[in-house]
Amino acid sequence: MSKTKCPRCGALSIRQGAAKCPSCRAWVSSPKLARSRMRLGPLGVVLLAAGLGGFGMLAGGAAVLVSQGRLGASRAPASASPASSAASPAAPTSANAAPPPRASAAPGPDTAPPPSSEAPRAFEVAxxxxxxxxxVDVALADDASRLFVxxxxxxxxxxxxxSGVxxxxxxxxxxxxxxxxxxSGxxxxxxxxxxxxxxxxxxxxSGAAPSAYLKTIxxxxxxxxxxxxxxxxxxxATSQGGRVVRLAGPSLVADGELVFSTPIRGLAPLPSAGGDRLLVLLDGRVPTEPGSVIVLDPAARPFGGARAAWSxxxxxRASVAPRSASSERALLFDRATAQVVGFSVGDEPRLAPAGPQxxxxxxxxxDRAVVIGAAGExxxxxxxxxxxxxxxxxGGVPSSAALSPDGATILxxxxxxxxxKGATTVELGGEPLRxxxxxxTGEGSHVVSVASSGRLVVVAASSARIVTVLRRP
Incomplete structure (x- = not known):
């Protein structure tokens, strides 16, 4: 077989068709892969770009799944997932969100908070x-045209x-x-x-003389x-002698009286389908002795002839709340033991923690309750x-609070x-409560009164000597 001369070292040792010189190991000609050229037409360029883009999308999607623990990891239980932890009573889930699967039966009416909802439109200073x-105190006329102070x-x-005149x-x-x-005004x-x-x-x-409009009972x-x-x-209810007096007739003449041996702290109406009842709230004889809740029929004759007691x-204590046509309960709270009590005729009272003070x-x-605490919660x-x-x-120390007639807003x-010297009034509402x-509303804001329509609220401020009228748009 004939040999050729190496162009690098000059040795006559390269066989025909060889790619390297056996003496100096230098390349005589480029390897086949090196001298090949990739030739792509327009269609090939498009297909190559699409392939690279698809690979990038797949890689990005895989990275997201890995970061969420959904690729190559076992799924956490529903109760331990962040979404389930957020669905607490303080932050209810959306009404449109699918609930997590449950093995138990459907919850009762008060085993879970209601769906998220928007609060009513906020009040503005009018x-x-x-x-x-x-x-000292304020009240609104039935038609909300007058303010009494x-x-x-x-x-x-x-x-x-x-006009404020x-x-x-x-x-x-x-x-x-x-x-x-x-x-009747x-x-x-x-x-x-x-x-x-x-x-x-x-x-x-109307301008009548005091003897025509003012009567002292x-x-x-x-x-x-x-x-x-x-x-x-x-x-x-009186502070003198622990008396509870019933007044009847157009002239409000006394026609019945009860006397208790312990201090009276207040009265609370108790709606009932069988006839309204009245709760008389009594303190104990000494600070460590339980007080009493006396249930009586205010229209019965003789007055207080039939009554029950719960200690x-x-x-x-009881808060004044607008009467609800669908409710036959009174809501009480205990300042000493920080409890709230749902009270109704014929049912066992239900006690729950109320928060401090x-x-x-x-x-x-x-079937929930909102309790306002002196600690500011x-x-x-x-x-x-x-x-x-x-x-x-x-955001401050509360002095008083009132509930709107629709039961959706607390001022x-x-x-x-x-x-x-607190000078603000906050409006609570919505789900979750916020x-x-x-x-x-002025320094010393201490009294809140809500109109029967729910659109007007007045707040009295003793230090500032003003009454602020709030209106809902």
Whole structure:
């Protein structure tokens, strides 16, 4: 076989067709792979780009699955997943979200919070009514056209809500502690030792003489009142001698009386299909002795002839809440033991933790309750499960609170604290329970009153000497 000369080392040793010189191991010609060329037409370029893009998408998707623990890892139990942990009573899941599979039967009406919902539209400051004396209590007329203010100087005043202009002023025989609105446009002033002043607002605003619109009923030291029945009777609890007096007829004449040996703390209406009942809340004889809840028929004759007693609370209290046509329960709370109690005729009372230092409690949807605490928290509790579901920081020390007629909004005046200079009112609502708005209502905001329509709220501020009118758009 003939050989050729190596172009690098000059040796005559390269056979025909060889690629390397056997002497110096240098390449005589490029290897076949090296000298090959990739020739792609337009279609080949498109297919190559698509392939590279698809590979990138697959790699990215695999990275996401790995980061979520769904690729190459066992699935965590539903109860341990982040989504399930977020679905707590404090943060209910959306109504459209599919619930996790359950092996047990469907939950009862109060074993889970209701679906997430938007809170009603927030209130706005509509007007500020300025006073020359600190306000003690406020009330709204039935048609929400007038605002009535009880002041520390012993006067009762009427203001037009649309303008804030004072329309009338009356001198009350004593300095009252609270104002209550009755049917037919009447007002009573509590806390006066000389008697119970009754004001007919229609005669008062028409310019009649005091003898025509102001009457003093011979019930001394009234601390609470409750009206019920048709024709209505008025039951008055007094701080003098532990008396509960029933007043009946157009002239509200006393026709029955009960006397208790322990201090009376208040009254609470108890709706019932078999006839309304009234709860009389009594403290114990000593601080460590349980108080009592007396259940009686306010229309029975003789008054208090048939009554029942329940003793499990040290300091039973009740909040004033708008009456619900579908509810036959009263909501009580115990300030000493920090419990809230669902009370109804014929059923065993249900107790649940209420959060620290309760000052007010209101019924909430789904057989729940919201308790306002003096420590500055709103606590959502389940009466059926007897547990705290969520807490909301209010941002101040509450002095009073009121529930809207639709039961969807709670207004809390934050005028408490060591100096009583709080100047805001917060609006609680929605699911989960949260602060919907915070409104400036003046230093010493301490009394909240809600109109029967639910669209108007007034807040009295003692230090600022103003009443702020809030309106829902």
């Amino acid at each position: 007007r500020i009514v300025r006073l020359d004396a600190p306000p 009880l002041c520390e100087d012993g006067t009762l005043r009427a203001y037009a809500l649309d 004072e329309k009338a002023r009356a001198r009350i025989p004593g300095k009252g502690t609270a104002l209550r609105r009755l049917s 009447r007002l009573v002033v509590l806390g006066i030792a000389a008697g119970l002043p009754l004001v007919d607002t229609a005669s008062w605003l 011979a019930v001394k030291g009234a601390l609470d009142v409750a009206a019920s029945g048709d024709p209505p009777v008025l039951v008055v 499990s609370l040290l300091e039973p 309760p000052i007010a409690a209101f019924p909430w949807s789904g 709103g606590t959502l509790v389940s009466l059926d499960r007897r547990e705290v579901l969520a807490t909301v920081a209010l 809390v005046a934050l005028g408490g604290g060591p100096r009583g 602060i919907v708005s915070t409104l400036q």
